[in-house]
Amino acid sequence: MSAIPEPPKILQQRLFYRGRKFNFDVNRLRLPNGAEGDWECIRHPGGSLGVxxxxxxxxxxxRQYRFALQGRLLEFPAGTVEAGESPLSTIQREIEEETGYRAKQWQDLGRFPIAPGYSDEYIYAFLARDLEKLERPPAQDDDEDIEVVLMSPEEFEEKARSADIIDGKSIASYFLARPFLKG
Known part of the structure; x- marks a missing residue:
């Protein structure tokens, strides 16, 4: 079930931070139930993830270093949707850059919010099949510290159960893709 839009009444808008990947604002709002107050929100253009x-x-x-968690996470390749770019073209670019593979078949798995309590970011998930290893993969971004890891779906599920994989967007996207995974 998707959320039915019920926008609040904006009483006052304030931008506290404009960043490279997201903005942060605090707004005085009147919610649909009549409650008024200040709410903080991270404004993000969205991200794309490929399985x-x-x-x-x-x-x-x-396996990617994530500075906010001060460690390396096992996750599916993903990236921020850039201005003028579709979610599909974002993940096509990201998979090549992060893994050195190119997919010939793409299946849209849908979208879902990451942290709706404080962010408007959605992840657009895709299943990428018919992969070919690139002879000359594009260079990774300077700020990325990435190692490619291959594993079976059974290994993925075991690592998710044992908390070796804790990335929520990867776990959610895997289960969206699971009905379509065939060797």
Whole structure:
């Protein structure tokens, strides 16, 4: 079930921070139930995530350093949707940059919010199949510290159960893709 839009009445808008990837604002609002107050929100253009699946039944993940958590996470390749870019073209670019693979088949798995309590960011999830390894993958972004990891769906599920995989967007996207995973 998707959320039915019920916009609040904006009584006062304030922008506190304009960043490279997101903005942060605090607004005085009147909610649909009549409550008034100040609410903070991270404004994000959205992200795209791919669940790359090889012909021999392996998932392609990345182990990526995440400064906010001060450690490396196992996750599916993903990236911020840039201005003028579609979510599909974002993940096509990101998979090539982060994994060195190119997918010939794409399936839209839908979208979902990441943290609706304080952000308007949605993740657009895609299943990427019919992968080919690129001879010359594009360079990774300077701020990325990434290792490519292959694993079976069974290994992925075990690592998610044991908390070796804790990335919520990757776990959610895997279960959206799961009915379509065939070797």
């Amino acid at each position: 790359p699946f090889t012909a021999d039944g392996q998932l392609v993940l990345v």
